[in-house]
Amino acid sequence: MSSVRGVAIVGTGSAVPERVLTNDDLAKMVDTNDEWIRTRTGICERRIADANTATSDLCVLAAKRAIADAGISPGELDLIIVATVTPDMMFPATACLVQDRIGATKAGAFDLSAGCSGFLYGLATGSQFIAAGLYEKVLVIGAETLSKITDWEDRSTCVLFGDGAGAVVLQSAPAGAGVLSVHLGAAGSGGDLLTLPAGGSRRPTTAETVAKREHYIHMSGNEVFKFAVKVMGEASLKALEKCNKTKEDIDFLIPHQANIRIIEAAVKRLNLSPDKVYINLDRYGNTSAASVPVALDEAVKAGKVKKGDVVLLVAFGAGLTWGASVIEWSKG
Ligand code: ACO
Numbered sequence: 001m002s003s004v005r006g007v008a009i010v011g012t013g014s015a016v017p018e019r020v021l022t023n024d025d026l027a028k029m030v031d032t033n034d035e036w037i038r039t040r041t042g043i044c045e046r047r048i049a050d051a052n053t054a055t056s057d058l059c060v061l062a063a064k065r066a067i068a069d070a071g072i073s074p075g076e077l078d079l080i081i082v083a084t085v086t087p088d089m090m091f092p093a094t095a096c097l098v099q100d101r102i103g104a105t106k107a108g109a110f111d112l113s114a115g116c117s118g119f120l121y122g123l124a125t126g127s128q129f130i131a132a133g134l135y136e137k138v139l140v141i142g143a144e145t146l147s148k149i150t151d152w153e154d155r156s157t158c159v160l161f162g163d164g165a166g167a168v169v170l171q172s173a174p175a176g177a178g179v180l181s182v183h184l185g186a187a188g189s190g191g192d193l194l195t196l197p198a199g200g201s202r203r204p205t206t207a208e209t210v211a212k213r214e215h216y217i218h219m220s221g222n223e224v225f226k227f228a229v230k231v232m233g234e235a236s237l238k239a240l241e242k243c244n245k246t247k248e249d250i251d252f253l254i255p256h257q258a259n260i261r262i263i264e265a266a267v268k269r270l271n272l273s274p275d276k277v278y279i280n281l282d283r284y285g286n287t288s289a290a291s292v293p294v295a296l297d298e299a300v301k302a303g304k305v306k307k308g309d310v311v312l313l314v315a316f317g318a319g320l321t322w323g324a325s326v327i328e329w330s331k332g
Pocket of ligand 1: 031032033036037040041114115116117155156157159194219221222223224225228258259286288316317318
């Protein structure tokens with residue numbers, strides 16, 4: 001991104017539902033226990049949306065906070081990208097629902113699907129519109145209500161996920177600052193390791209697909225785990241290489257919050273001390289596309305990310321996909 005206009009994150013915001021579901025609560029629903037969940041995943045509790053809350057509702061809250069933080073008005077936005085695997089419905093796009101509700105009247109809007117890497121894909125896409133000189137201000141949201149597609153009878157998945165939304169406002173900046181590099185990847189050959197099998201054009205929803213619980217998340221946890229450990233380190237190093245940085249340059253890491261053991265493996269590979277890593281997995285579980293932007297917003301608001309810091313964002317997810325980005329934090 002060095003030869004074109006720079007792109008900076010000028011505002012962040014996030015939102016999570018109020019309802020807390022603890023590991024002990026889950027132990028009353030399926031055959032599991034707090035000790036297993038904590039030691040295998042690092043998760044203690046997660047937030048769950050109520051029956052009346054959809055992904056767009058969390059998006060709107062996060063978006064309004066990010067827009068206020070950026071000190072702009074919704075009418076200034078040129079584009080809205082919502083990364084999600086839990087849109088309100090197949091169509092219209094959740095981004096269009098958000099565009100209407102926040103009053104971003106001149107903005108284009110579309111959704112993007114890249115699983116838990118969705119926010120990194122959205123950041124890359126939004127940044128390019130600005131770098132190319134097409135747009136000035138872009139809102140990128142990562143948001144999920146995974147609780148709506150979770151099989152609450154499947155202990156191997158239901159303990160992992162939670163709901164939330166995180167948003168950033170991107171704006172043009174001097175070249176050489178802000179988003180320094182982005183690295184995206186995919187391995188579609190591993191797509192069947194993490195799917196929602198029914199409800200699309202391959203297997204439209206029928207009484208049979210519902211009876212077979214194919215409208216819920218299906219995951220080969222072990223295989224995804226191995227893939228994640230490998231790709232989190234590799235993607236991080238690629239993103240660093242693309243902007244001529246090394247792991248020694250990293251001031252702060254915001255990893256996808258899926259499993260503490262996956263994060264620890266990445267931290268080890270990057271030789272980072274634990275105080276340079278943001279973790280909220282214990283409180284929220286895996287919120288998929290919302291995970292990185294929620295963590296980023298919290299880290300910034302807690303004063304852990306400071307102006308001039310080199311921040312590394314990295315995620316992996318369904319697809320299979322991965323993404324990493326190096327950002328020189330430019331907001332004071
Ligand atoms: N409570 C108690 N026991 C359980 C539970 C549970 N909730 N879940 C599984 N077990 C049991 C299994 O049945 C198994 O028992 P067995 O040995 O008698 O068969 C045992 O625990 C071990 O199961 P594993 O699956 O081998 O456990 P593992 O250590 O691999 O941990 C986990 C499972 C946590 C799912 C891990 O594999 C993981 O985190 N994988 C990555 C998941 C992930 O990050 N997904 C990303 C989603 S991205 C997106 O786009 C939505």
